[in-house]
Amino acid sequence: MSQFILCVLLSLSTLSAFGQTGRIIRVEDSATHDPIIGATIRTPASVKPVTGAVTDVKGVAIMPSTPASVTALTVSAVGYETESFSLPAGNDTLVFQLHSQDESLDEVTVTSTRTNSRIEDLPIKVEVLGQEDMDEESAVVPGNVSSILGDISIIHVQRTSAVNGNQAIRMQGLDPKYTQILRDGLPLYEGFSGNLGVLQIPPLDLKQIEVVKGSVSTLYGGGAIGGMINIVSKSPHSETPEFTALLNHSNLKETNLNAYYSQRYGKTGLTLFTGYTYQKAVDVTGDGFTDSPGIKQFNFHPKFFWNPTDHTKLDIGYAFTTENRTGGYLPALEGTEPGSYKNVTDLQRHTVDFNASHNTSETNALSFKGAVSTFHRQNTDYQKLSDGRQSSVYLEANDLARFGKHQLIVGVNLTVEAFRKNPDSTRLVDYTYNTVGGFVQDDWQVGEKVAIQAGLRFDHHNTFGNFLLPRLSVKFKPSDPWTIRLSVGTGYKTPNLFVNQTPGALNVSLIFPRLLPIDVSTVKAERSVGTNIDIAYSKTFESGFSVQVDQALYYTVVNSPVVSAFSSLSSNLGAYTQLTNAPYNIFSVGTDTYVRLEYKAYELYFGYNHTLARRNGPTDNTYLPLAPQDKFSTTVAWENDHFRFGVEASYVGTQYLYNNQKVPNYTFFAAAAEYHYNDHWRLVLNGENIFNVKQANYETVVLGANPTVQPTFRPIWAPLEGRIVNLALKFTL
Template structure:
């Protein structure tokens, strides 16, 4: 009653003016749809004089006559988030739904679509692994994010090397090169710098991971044909300091020591992450070769935030990664057999990034962001040295305008990728790729049940030409628990020697000493078209039980894919590898099912993905060609069951990988993967975690010999199952 009294006094002080006719407005709780009593409804403060009203016991208010230039109304109430709503022209009765402050703690804002919209408002389908997931993963698997990404059924984490542990991501059954990866909305992990270090990012200083499924190349340029993953860093949220330290050790002789600090100081803020990983090389199968590599890795990531006014924000970050990774014949790494096979990599990555935004008004925001990165890698493989550096630049300027029920964003970006070879034993050559792009995207809330997002991008690549990329997404909400999303988009992928992690044919080698430079006169960029349909049901019942069901269907077609093939030239390592446009097309067709149930302390998740990815026979010389894409499982099932109380949390996970083929339609065995974790937490400060991955010790060596040949010139089978077997780790985490 006291809040209602003060709200009424505020409304009496607001001056009415003449313009639009009176409006009847109902304000209700977004979850319960109960009326919100004493909510203040007013015009934006930038429009003078301010006009407003207060809701009665039925949540209804009658607005006085409004100025003609008013397009939005601001609604506030005690216990709810203050929000702005579009003012529908010609409608006399409006319903505004407020989100409670408790709900806002769990509300997810997606940054990769550039409009910073709530996930439920987006016409495009996005799956978000949020802060709670990152907090759990930082103690369960603290060294990298590959484990938590692999829990999503539509994502398959593929190991690309038998001895050095490198991994890549497949989405929708397509090769890893068709998945675009961003860090804080900046696409820098491409080319020579893209194969290493992405999945090795520790989760301790991450806020969330955004997974956009399907073709979204319109957003950030070529590459996002199968999907896009945006890794989002934390930002300071409180003037109370936050400090977290973590110590972890596993049976594979891996030790992680990570620390994170965050604090706001009035208008400025700081986050700081530092982490060190030390892992000894381990031969699990006893064949003499490392199944788990030796790793020495150091990460340092400070970010500085400054908000000089309520309308201006600036953050600047620096990221440094140094890593030494050793694999191969274990006695050679230990120095007892120096002439045997070794694969040794030393790399350093420096990145400076910034993001500056200014709200010129309540309906307009200008953003300028970018990053500068240098990457140096030396690799010794089969006694051959490859040594190169890559400099990368990404700059973007955009303007986001709100008018009525629409959000329009227009912008331009520049991407530079410059590779320079140091003296080594490869035939690689220097190159510089520049891409200038312009884009426009319109998000339109057509009505209460329909939203449309239309995008158009034009890119000019200095070597491979011009690309026009349209995209259209539609969200339909036929009733409150149901949401239907439809999306169709185009994409492209420029040829690049360093992104084809999967060989195009059996025995074709992708090691740097065997790569030939790209013949830009004959090799053309790949082009694609893809469509996604997603039907979702989400409801929370009065008992506290909640259910979320999501059923997706997708289709992607890639024309004239760039693949690796044997060249006519040869060296003492065998035939060289060249990139060519394949005489066939590719397509990926599949379904993805997601079910999450929550009740009190219990949480249950099911995910099933079925994908058919193969060559398109009628476009190849052999019309009967139906070769499946290698190393792309057609069936993947994942499930998680978790229980938590005041001091304990227990969880078990299982996944099934089935109907997987190698080259020439050679089918391999199906397998199950089980994991379990137990956690004890005390006073919100201490967490002790015992985690087991691959509990039943599934290994590819159980089915076939992975390494053949001599210890100095070994050959490796394609990797389609785990190599390192069972992993058990214990982690201690302290949070201040």
């Protein structure tokens, strides 16, 4: 009733405005450009008195004259997102476009493609974990995004340390270094700063995560050989403030306190995330060593937005992370046995990033973006200190032009990675790598059923030379529910001491005190070729039942992979480690099946990945270590107005260590129950690994003649920390 009275009053104000000086405004649907009848146009609530108008049958309203202090108008309509539009000088007719609520919910825009295309229009296959997934994960596992990534069948989250909780991400069975991770389209987690990146990204201020399967070398460089993951931050959409606070505690003595704020102020906007994690070191198995490390972590991430005109946008952000992570022999951490083994890491990360775009016309857009970051880490391992700092720069300029059935993007970028060693016990040396690259990509909509994406990149690396990377993707839509995609791409990976990778042989160590500098005269970059085929079926029936089925096939070859090997030199910790080109190639071939069914309050997801990844050489044809050949993932969920229940299960099978040594298969179960009240409060009870599967059930993880002082650790192929139960309370305003 109150809305009806408001519309009547605004209509009367519109009628009284005839004959007065006013602005003619047309409001239309952003997709169909049809007029929107009964849309309300008003001045911001902060300006008194509020004036406004309501559109007629032609979607047109005459807005009364407004004070000079009014620089924006708010437009709302039933079935559409409420939006704010800047008010330019002059009395020209204005056209405001609203996005329907159904469109905002159902259509997913992929930012990592540079064209901001809808996911269904892309010639390459992209899987998107959207806003709903982020909202759920922020309460289920609020500390970082590794859990939600592990739910995808083609991704395997591999723990790389027995005591400090480090994790890495595998795609298509390949080593973690072949997966490129971006934050808002920027490569922030490379080199020395890359090992802990995913563990420091909480999901509360994220909009979505885009997973691109296979090589995407044209736009982002050669490192995305197995795939690419782009983690996208939220942006402010409304002048109504959004605030979310979350408190979480788990049986592993982990406590998370996170908060997020977002609001638009006319032409400007702000998002702000801050979070603190405190976790005590816990020995789950009783062997005296930490299966869950001690963590003290603080994140602070403000981001500012400015839209001076409808054609120009600018955002600039700052991210700060500080963390202390401790693991090892628990009495040593508690101070009762000071000479025993411990692994302690202190780090700080500062990043400033920006993204500016300007539409020079309706068919052309210029963009300039970049990031500058510093990363300082001190690590004490086996009573040896490593201390270094990395400064990184990424700058990119590109031009997107639309003409006819083509979208052509041309760009250049610069990547700088500078490592400086502080006095410590390692043999590392300072280095500066820089890569200058240029790329061109054409998205050609050949017809209603065929689209082609062709790209070419040229990179020059100051140490490892030149690289030319062609790529081709084709999308074919034989009928409405069916889509077929085929991609072929090339890539490269330059040698780097600090990237996550599997050692070339058993017991080869990657700890910093054992690493030798790279011999750039003998070690060369890796090169790859990969192809992906994807067949998808998607249909929603009149009953409301929807089904999505996706079947992918992929094949990748990596030539002369760089691996860690024993050196002839030795120290008191054993043989040093050096990087070298392996005398074999690596190939990965596999299938990935994805099924999602939705009907009313029910949702079912099923994924199966089968990957055969192995070495291919004259004397070595073993399987790649720690790359499961079979992974099942399934989720069943039910939701009503106040409750949501979900059960997840995953099976990891046919996994090998070194020399084709097979390890046991295991099944992982999780369950969550959520109660939400008044759209403001959510209470979530979550259980991960509820049947308490852990590697210690099968074998002793810590070895050595004197393990409390000089331990050695088995390769990690299963969970270590066992069952995790957490309770989270989330408040949203």
